[in-house]
Amino acid sequence: MTTYFVTGATGFLGRRLLATLLDRPACERVFALVRPSSVGKLPPHAKLTEVVGDLTAPIEGEHVDHVVHLGALYDLTGSLEDHTAANVVGTERVVEFAKRVDARWLHHVSSIAVAGDHVGRFTEDDFDLGQRLTSPYHATKFAAERIVREQDVPWRVYRPGAVVGDSRTGEIDKVDGPYYFFPALAAVARVPSWLPLVGPNAGAANLVPVDFVVTALDRLIHADVEPGRTFHLTAPKPQPLAEVYNALARAARAPRIAVTAPITLPTRTGAVGTAVLAELGVPAVVLPHLTVAADFDSTATRAVTGLEPPAFDTYAGALWRYWSRHLDPDRAARGPRLAGRTVLITGASSGIGRATALAVARRGAVPLLVARRADELTKVVEEIHAAGGTAHAYPCDLTDGDAVAALVKQVLAEHEGVDMLVNNAGKSIRRSVVLSVDRLHDYERTMALNYFAPLRLILGLLPHMAERRQGHVVNVSTMGVQVNTPRFSAYLGSKAALEAVSRVAAAELVADGVTFTSVRMPLVRTPMIGPTKAYDAVPALTPEQAAELVVRALVERPEEVNRPFGVFAEMARKVAPRTSRAVAHLAFRVFPDDSTPPLASVAAGLTRLVLGRRR
Structure with missing residues (x-):
């Protein structure tokens, strides 16, 4: 019977190897070193014993056959001090432990990072070829492997390539390495997939799926080979970044690279480059380490294990699907558009607001109805319930700042989240500027409901939406901001102000997943236009037709929803x-x-x- 001591057992690779070892018929006991904060994270097993400790302190234990050292820090944004503590001091502690318990074997999981910037063939017998080590991670993994090589416990070293998700399920536990660029690919996927791209011929990677690495480690640990051997768990050939991109783009239905140009990835980024990468969620320090210059020879590994890693393009789709469903920070926004969404709608007791509430409820959304008239809101809620939907009423005077603050607090307390906000409530005054010289209160009243009320809601919900990295705001504006309709200066001024603030906010909040749409409504047959008898003979949309424009804004999330005449008027004014x-x-x-x-x-x-x- 065989016993094992495993470090790094709670990590992505460690959990999988641990399960494989526990399933071996000859396994008697597996001891897993876990930090105090990680106690209980491993699934219980009759053959498993958790040893509470830390790699930076002496490790306690008894004789075991195999010490498997997986524990390490891999964080290209981390400091040299942190990497040294985990990777160098930690390896020293493991070596001391292996000697003290008289282990038969020490298995050290190193990395292809030890090759640094070496160019060309790098064999399994190569180690110190004078290569530069370009990050704290590279330097400390090299130092850790040297420590193992210089002690007298029988050892083997394993150097995996860049480990990505499971080739069958796509499962991965965190975003790092190539995954940093998945959100950018999701953005590119909005462009028609038939569009050919020109991309950089910027080098190659060496990616291997976690299931291949685990299976290879299991076979190598138990192989009948002499000590002092090193094995490369790598792809047989470097994988050009353009091919990696195209394999993922195929899965994401994004445009593919048709032509490559020789472009060298920068080792440093300026302020603009850093800002662009930050918008993509990519740490600038990662960029120089995307590629490897070495060609890793894995002849001995393949001879011992009999394994060949699958080609990247055969499992890229699985990686993309898992990331899209579980790790995409904007996955909620990219998911089903209205079903299950919570949509707060103002002015929902009648007109466009009521019709919008009914429309989104029919599509499976949960509307939160806001207006002053509680009895009218109740009728709309009952109508939605009668049709099999769900809705909630929140009577509120939107011109009262304290009431709006209380509304936001109540809504966020009673619901898991507010996914979308429709600022529909509005007030219109038809009066020429000359006749308004002594009626400043007309402008103040209009701004109170049409500008400050929706602004309070936006500001109140914004931290919540940004924290969840999803949110969409629809402002029901008017075609009048394009036409400059005479006698509506108070109304159009308030709507234009809200549009301007929303455009600025949209630019600032791209990385936070919060988007804005202005719906430039034409004339709609609602009680608001009733006092203007001139409109009785003018064509107008029904509230239901207007609601479909709002639904389009919620589903498609364009910056604007315009009518043809509005676009024509705006262009004519400029020309x-x-x-x-x-x-x-x-x-x-x-x-x-x-x-x-x-x-x-x-x-x-x-x-x-x-x-x-x-x-």
Whole structure:
């Protein structure tokens, strides 16, 4: 019967090797070194004993057949001090332990990092070839392997390549190495996949799946070979980064590299490069270590194990799918668009807000309905419940700052999260600027509901959304900000202000996963336009049609949802500003402030326009 002592058993590679050793029929006992904070993390097993300790302190224990040293720090952003403590001092403690308990074998899991910047063939017998060691991780893994080589306990050294997820399931436990670039690939996947790319011919990697490494380690640990041997658990050939990218792009349905150009990855990044990498979630220090210059010979390993690692393109899809489902920081935002989402909708008691609440509920979302009139909100909730949906009502005066703060606090306490916010509540005033000179309160009232109320909600929910790395804000704006409709200066000013703030916030919050859409609504047949009788004969959308524009904004998340006429008016104003002003002034003259445009008023307006222009 065989006994083992394993360090690093709670790590991704360690847990899998531990399970493999425990399943061996000849296994009598496995002792696993675990830190006090990791006690109980390993699945219970009759043959498993946890030994509480730390690699930086003397290790206690009794005789074992095999000491398997997996414990190490791999963090390219970490300090030399931290790497030295874990990788160098830790290896010294393991060697001392192996001698003290008279272990038959010491198995040291090193890394291809010991090759440093060596260019060309690097055999399993090579070690110190004068190579430079380009990071604290590389330097301390080299020092750790030297410690093992210089002691007299029978030893073997294993150098895995860059270990990625399981080739069958894609499982991985954390984001590092090539995974840092997966969010960028997800962003590229929004571009049509047929678009050919020009990419860098920037070197090669050496990637191996964790299941191959575990199986190879198990066979090598128990192989009948002499001590003092080193084995490369690596891909048989370097994997060009362009091929690695294309294999993942195929799985992500992203554009692939059709042509490569000789580009050397920088060893340092300036302020702009660092900022760009930060937006992608990539530590700048990782960039120089993406590639390896050495070609690792694994002839002896293949002869002993009889194993060949699978080609990367055969399991890239599994890696991508697992990351997308479990590790993508924006996976919630990329998932099912409305089903199961919590959507807070203001002005939900009638009009566009009510129609939007019904529409998202039909698609499986949970609307949180906000408006002043509690009885009207209750009716909408009951209507949604009757149709088999779920909704909640929150009566609130949105012009009251304290009430909005209380609303945000209550909603976040009662729900796991708010995924989307629809700022729909609004107030419109139709009055010319000349007639508003003594009515500043018209502007103040409009700003209170159309600008400050939604701004309070955005600011109140923003920390919550940013922490969850998902959130979408839809502001129901108006086509008037494109047309500059006369007599609506108070209304359009408030809507334009909200759009401007949202555009700035959208640029700042890209990395936080929070997005914004402005829906430039055309005229909608709601109670808000009732006082303006001139609109009775003008074509207008129904609230249900308007709600479909809001749903589109929630699902597709564009920066703007525009109508063709609004785009035309905006372009016309930029191309021919004087003509656009003249047309708007004609409309201003034709439709007077009394909001009732009888034929006589229209004629009088046209006469004033003609006479006025002659003056």
